[in-house]
Amino acid sequence: MIFKRIRDLVVSSVHEGLDKLENPVALIKQYLRDVEFEITKAERTIAHQVLLEQRQAALVSDTKALIAKRARQAQLAVETGDEEIAKVALQEKIVLESKLTTYESQLETIATQTETLNNQLRDLQEKYADMQAKKRLLIARSQAAQTSYDLNCTLNSIDADSAVRGFARMEERVLLMEATAEAGNRVRATHLQLAKYATDTALQNKVEEELAKLKASQEA
Structure with a gap:
């Protein structure tokens, strides 16, 4: 200043x-x-x-x-x-x-x-x-x-320094917006995958079998 x-x-x-x-x-x-x-x-x-x-x-x-x-x-x-x-x-x-x-x-x-x-x-x-x-x-x-x-x-x-700082803040804001959008996309993809798995009976039965084996191995 x-x-x-x-x-x-x-x-x-x-x-x-x-x-x-x-x-x-x-x-x-x-x-x-x-x-x-x-x-x-x-x-x-x-x-x-x-x-x-x-x-x-x-x-x-x-x-x-x-x-x-x-x-x-x-x-x-x-x-x-x-x-x-x-x-x-x-x-x-x-x-x-x-x-x-x-x-x-x-x-x-x-x-x-x-x-x-x-x-x-x-x-x-x-x-x-x-x-x-x-x-x-x-x-x-x-x-x-x-x-x-x-x-x-x-x-x-x-004011060159002020301009540089302003552009840096703008870049950080854009990066945050991009990260937020990417996170939203991943959460949505995860929910879609889980929903898909929930509707697959054979897959769910296999998951239950694998889960039972894990529990049995821990009790032995």
């Missing part, structure tokens, strides 16, 4: 310790949900970044077209002898060229950021794919470990 109490205390302590551990299956699923959330957030960010890049590219294209237009206007004004119009057109052209340098620099920065975000998203998607591939294996291993633990707990909860 003392050893049984100790064993029960140990099993109880193990149960309590495992209850405090985080569920690995739940953790795996939570990690995947977290990565899915990050992927969705990254996709939204990249979509916004691509839109920004497209707008910046359009601004660069429009500025270049406007510069070319002012250059043609200045050339036409010079050809027609209208220097004031030519100066205004050239002035606007110079200002636009300065802005174009800034716009192109900004476009390059935005494009670099977009490429960086795309690379990061691809890395995240690859990691997510790897996690998905490993998820089933990890869940299977976790379930196998849990099943093994449950079986061990079941085995530990069984």
